[in-house]
Structures are given as structure tokens and as C-alpha cells.
Amino acid sequence: MSEITINDIAKEAGVGKSTVSRVINGSGYVSSETRKKIEKVMEENNYFPSAVARSLSKQESDTIGLIIPEANNPFFGEILSGVSQSIDENDLTLILCNTANEIEKDFRSLQVMLRQRSKGLIFTPAGNYNKKQFKKLNNLIEKINCPIVLLDRSIEGFTTDGVYSDNFTSSYLATEALIKAGHSRIGIIQGDLSLSIGRERLAGYKKALEAYGLEINDHYIVPGNFDADTTYNLMIDLLNSEAELPTAFFISNNLSCIGFLRAVFEKNLKIPEDIAFVVFDKVAGQELFNMKYSYVERDVRKMGKKAMELLLKRFEHPDKPYEKVIIDSKLKLLGSELYI
DNA sequence: AAGATGACTTTCTGTCCTTT
């Protein structure tokens, strides 16, 4: 049994297919009598128009592409939840690509969106582009030719709508909180410095130490890359070493924190008595272990929703100036007051 | 004779412009 098409509906309703098309899309003139008849026939035949054919004709699909770098990061789960709510509300279709922080997969994902003739794109780039990669990116984007909203990570030299956070200020405040709690030996689990968010978070940390006259000790800078395993290994090395340890850490992201905690617990250290921390972004699941901890909180769902909002606005007004939205974040201090 | 190759046509299903 072949699929029911607009022609079948038209034939059965005794009208032309263009009339059926107008009913489907609620456009143009259709007498209410004809409309009712066509709707009845569509209902009876359980007819759904082919999105494939519609895309073929319109030279555009109703899909929104979402390209994320870390499917294992709950941050992007929250983003997805915000985006998909708006997708539903606006009767769009979502295509999701995960790049695992590999730039080559950025390109593959963009090619997918190009092949799909996506209507819009929300994009968190996998990393820092070199000249050649930047050129390739520009070529692809030019071909895709649809509105793009950057999310959380910017691309140097590329201007478009975007939703970001104030990484510098949040990191400054997080580090400052540790200082105010009485810590003077404060380390950082550094993020991926090829990403602007990694650099900004490091800069905020450094600036806070500087502001309070504390020395920046390279030995306290753990060169992580936003990933749990790397941080775990580095922390184990550090905890095994003879060196004097920091009494507190600012941790650049939630995944690093998992590695950090694994190492700390493995060495039977107590949080926050032995070692305190403030982490950028919520760490999923910690509430379950009744572990109070401090973190930089941001409304991530809202970031996803806002990105969609920018896209929808761009559809309406293709030529308006680009918009850069900073979603505010605040410090959640939940640990012991003494230590933080 | 059998197989490979290339040129051309048809098919798929909605959309949209023109005509009645």
C-alpha cells in the first residue's frame, strides 16, 4: 500500500490539489464548505503531508540544527530541553549533532545541516579554528545560508547572533568567595585554553587573586581541559606529590569537577575541611549524595530558549543588527560557611 | 554477445503563480 498523497485527497474530495494545499497551509482563499470537505477526507485517510516533498518544493526544510560539543555534559542536556520546548511551540523539527569537541565533526555536522537545507542553526563550536579551518567554516556557512546563533562559545572573527555568559566576572566572583572564606592558597582546575571560555575563566581567577594581593602560583594551576579523566589524572599526580597543596580550588567546569572529586575522595580528603572548591556550572547528581557545594549558577534552559528566540527573530527580520545576549549567572554558596 | 557508459526522461509530492 503506497502512501496517501495530496493528489489522492484532491481526487477523493473532488477538488484540485492546489486547493488541498491551501487548506493544509491555511493560506489563500478556500470556501468554508470546501475546507470542511477536504478536512474530512484528510481525517478519514489519516493523511499527513510529506515533509520531504515540501522541502523539495520550498528549497528549505523546517528543521533547526543544534550542534553541541559534549553530549555527555548535562549543561547541553539543559540547553536541549530549552531549545526543544521552543521547537515544539513553533512546530519545527530538530536535528541534533554531537561533535565530541572535534573540529572535523563541526564540519561534518554543518554538512548535515546543509544537506537537510536547515532553516536555522544553533551552534556551539568544538574548539578554536586555525586559519585554514576558519576558511572552511566560512565556506560552509556561506553555502548553508541560514541564520546562525552561536551558543556559549564564540568564534573569533565571526560575527552573528549569540548567547553567552560572563565567564570572567563569574570566575572572579567565585575565586573572590574563596578568598573571603579565608583561603589564601587557591588553585584552579583550568579549562581548555584554546576556547575563549577557558581563557576567560582563568583570567577571572587570576584577576581576583591579584585584586586581593595574593600571588599567582603556577604550581596551583592544574592544566585541565574541561574533561573528567584528564582532571582526575592530574589531581592524583598533584595529591601524590610532596608539594604543598592549595586549600581550595576554583574548578572551570562541571565535568572537571567529577574528576576532581573522584581523586579527592580516593585520597580520603574531606570537602570542604581538607579541600574546598567552587565550580563553574552545576554538577549533576551531587544532591543525591547530600554533598553541599558551591557553584556558579546560570539559567541554562533559558540560554537554549533565548537562542531559539534569536533565531525566530532573525527569520522575521533578516537584516536587523546582530544581537549578543549575555545570560546572567550568580554564585550559589552552599558549603559550610566557614570554609565556603 | 555481453557489458559498460552516457544522455535523456520519468517519477516522487507539495508549492506557488497564472488563468478561468
Place this chain on the structure above:
DNA sequence: AAAGGACAGAAAGTCATCTT
């Protein structure tokens, strides 16, 4: 208000022509 028909891009189908 409704009908008719061109059209979109890729794949499959058709047929003629060329190569072994």
C-alpha cells in the same frame, strides 16, 4: 474561489552507442 500546470533535486528507468 478553485483549477491547472510549471517547478524543485535526486534517483531510477530507458535507450542508444561504444568497448571488449
